[in-house]
Amino acid sequence: MADTKEIRLKIKRTDHTGGESYWEEFNIPFRKNMNVISALMEIQRNPININGEKVRSVAWEYNCLEEVCGACSMRINGKVRQACSTLVDRLEQPIQLEPMETFPVEKDLVVNRDRMFAALKKIKGWIPIDGTYAMGAGPLISSDDQQEAYKYSTCMTCGCCLEACPNVNSGSPFIGPQALGQTKYFNMHPTGSQQKSSRLEVIIGEEGIANCGNSQNCVQVCPKEIPLTTAIAELNKDANRYAMWSWLKK
Secondary structure, eight states: OTTOSEEEEEEEEESSTTOOEEEEEEEEEOOTTOBHHHHHHHHHHSOBOTTSOBOOOOOOOOSOSSSSSOTTEEEETTEEEEGGGOBGGGSOSSEEEEOOSSSOEEETTEEOOHHHHHHHHHTTOSOOOSOSSOOOSOOOOOHHHHHHHHHHHTOOOOOHHHHHOTTOSTTOOOOOHHHHHHHHHHHHSTTGGGGHHHHHHHHTSTTSGGGOOOOOHHHHHOTTOOOHHHHHHHHHHHHHHHHHHHHHTO
């Protein structure tokens, strides 16, 4: 690849929400250490396809360029990943770019990830506070718990885990592995655990953990290597205890 003067991108495009998709190819000059975002920027500067036609520049999302924001998730050569951290010289040509399939496509590589934020609302993905005034020192958390919680705190709502999960689709109510991981995260916090029961109600419901088929795809594609399967296993125990206790209290 180092001797290649030019690279080819094959991009799955859609002009508007609900529109028909089509493929379009572009040749762009190769630069050492070029990532997929850089390649897309080349097309943005000079949107000429392989037929020599000037076309609309490709739409995609990006922000931090440091694999922190999660905005640039897409399918690259069939695998969901972050475009900012994927180097083109490690990819087979033509480099095939597609939007994630789990989410509604808005335009080209841009998708609507509202379902992820809706899931966070359902599981109350926040730490409750009493007001806007200072409440003094917060609860103490052990070093071990801090280290464990940090792994889950790195979630950037990129959507890779939902894209890889065979149980998440437009016809499924499943909230998905991202929301399950965040449920574990907020339940670990001494203040966040005040809403643990509310979260477990969602987890044992029709949108919850029973939909997980244990394919473990989520943990394999997570760019932050969040231990999602560990979270799901522990949530399963908590959910069973909660369901049993709720039944006994009736």
